[in-house]
Amino acid sequence: MLKKWQLVLLIATILLFVSFNIFLIKKEHSKVEKVEYIESWTSVKQGDLRNVMNKPGVAVVSDESHVYFDERMGAFSQFFVKEGDEVTRGDSLFEYSPKEIVDEISKLEARLEEIKDKISSLNSHMSDLTDYKAELDMELHKEKEPNYMTSYHDLEREIYHKELEMDLLEDEASRLEDEMDELEENMESLTVKSEVDGIIKEINHDLNSPLMTISAKTISVAGMIREGEINKVTEGLKAIISSHNWEEDLNGTLASISTLPADEPEVEKETVYPFKVDLEAATDEILPGTHVALEIITEEANGVLTAPQGSIYKKKNKEYVNILTSNGTIEKREIQTGMKVVGKTEIRSGVEAGEFVVIHKKPQSVKHASQFITPLKLNKLDKPNPADIKKEWTYILEGFLSR
Template identity: 30%
Template sequence: MNKGLVQLLSVIAAIAFICVNLFLIEIEDSKVDRINYISSWKPLQTGNLIESFPAEGIIVPSEKHRIFIDKNTEFQEFLVEKGDKVESGTPLFEYASDHLDGQTALLDAEIDSLTDEKDSIDTFIENMEKMKSSLSPIHISYAEDDWGYEYDNEYDNDYDSDYEPDYHTETDREADIAREKRQEAAAIRELKLSLDRAIAEKELEKEKVDQEIQKYEDQREAIESGRSGLTVIASVDGIVEDISFELDNPVMTIVSEDPIVEGRLLEEQIAKVEEGMQVNITSNMFKGQIIGDISKVDELPISDPSIDQASLYQFTATLGDHDKDLYVGYHVQAEIVTETAMKVPVLHEKSILHETGKDYMWLLTDQGVVRKRKIGTGLKVGKRVEVTSGGKLGEYYVVDQQEVQEQAPFITPFKVNKSLVETWNETNSRKKLKYILIGVLQR
């Protein structure tokens, strides 16, 4: 068969295909009316959804310790400078030596007062312990009576027979005694718990007093060791941030070396943020990011509320382990993560059909039919939506739900590949015509 005949048959087949389809379309209730043409489909897969919003922040010290000066004592000199690193016990400044005796006496008075307070606490704890030990437990053991209890003979001997109520049976009297003993035992247990709480509170108070005593003793030791005046020492590790050479209080501020992030939230943002939420910190000052978490959210605005301007609220974020060189004052971006859904089935919003307040997806079945299935949806980030129910991983669905007219058979585009073209070219003309007619007349 020559090439011209093949071309003629191809043209005839094409015309026949168009005519038959036009005929089928015009027939009322034709199957062609109910066929969905699906141009794009894919299997349902998992994804990660992260809902977040940005906020501006700045690197600041995690703690500030303010040192105050005694205005009634003559000042001599500072022993550190602004920017110096100090440790607990480092001398910070000293008073003039001519006030040495008076300051020593003042320290002794404070130590004596705190020692008396400590002795008083010890006495209180000792009395509480004695009171606790004096509370004898009610002895209750199982026996043959209806309540399952047997009591000490001593308790029964104390019973006043002159006031014995009119019991109908001996069992009634034993039941009343058992009930009274249970009530007494419960009261004793409650009293012991109260004593334990009181003792614990006093022990904690005693620890604080011991710390105060140690602080004054350290200062007194500094004087006695030959220093030229009453020396005030640092109680924490950190960096000297500020010194007031005018001797205004606070005369010195020490900040910790551990950095944190302070940032600002808009009015519409503060309700979304809670302590413990993840924060991703980035900046032009360093590469990569630092992961932290929200440690505090102020409920009051930073400045006094004004009807003429929006309110801003401060949040604090602690930083996780990192290898970045951070300096106080660095400006950063804080991406606050408010909600996540990790490794969950995800659909694009254009794949979801919304009807009467419910959500559906169109599935391609093995029978060649598009079927509608109800689904549950969860977190939405951008145009991606979490599928919480109704979707099975790997099932093929219609990417654009608007391509589906109704629950009916579907056809998809014919995708030609190289091997298919080669096979077609190797097929003789008679078989080609046969395949074309089968395709046209199959429905």
């Protein structure tokens, strides 16, 4: 057949030919069109994205306000409420004994009376003097007696003195009145009123401090947040509160995060910070102490376009997706992304809803405008409908003629 050297030459030629072809295909700026094999894809959909932090919580009463006994106000008189009573703002809680103040006010009243009497007598005295002065005035006009002159002047002086005294007395009277008003006010504050709505939690009948503890009626949910997580949450975030015992979840807001740790910090122990979630709507149904599950929404984007994580890839600090077009080609498109959750990312710009993006197993970029092929996916086939087959029979022909 073939001599040995001819065989070798033949094989060499074949290898050369094949290698040359491979070179033509693989080289940069190759004229040979590439076809991409696309295994999975999906369309860009509108959706809601949410990042949450799950934490256990317990329902607590939101505020405890304390009422104290001030000895300077007087002796203790009586309580108006007992433990367990519901109070609203302005309700009387207890009162001091008014005795000392009453005494004081009486004293002041007496003094005031005194002064008023004095003022009256001064007044009448002064009017007498003024009358006398007027008489002298008339006499002086009739006859110029030097003695009358002196008397007249003395009289005037005395009138002025009396006026001055009266002014002083009137000042003192008004001072006393003010003091009395103040004491009357104090009398009112002898009845201590509640400043919050709530339930009387504890009354210290020994009159120790605090005299009374009032629990406000608002229930909120308390939880702990770990040191490593604390910069992921801020006050004001929405939270969803749920429990096995309820049918519907409740909405709330992260009302406060304490900047101080729950316990004394220790090097070996993990530091946790307490936080409080206020409920959106006050409800009587939760008892303090109920254990609940909290979902703190740390990030949220609603009604945005989303695409799976695997469809987005980065190149030189820009982000791209590969779009499957209606021409059967792949289009490389630059996009702007937004919020990310596990597996999905928000796309702010670059694609429209309904466009198809390629999902890559490994990030890769494809040559722009390459054609693509897809394998048959049996799981996506429905039961073959004779009507459908009739409609699409031309594809059989196409398959038949395709080379």
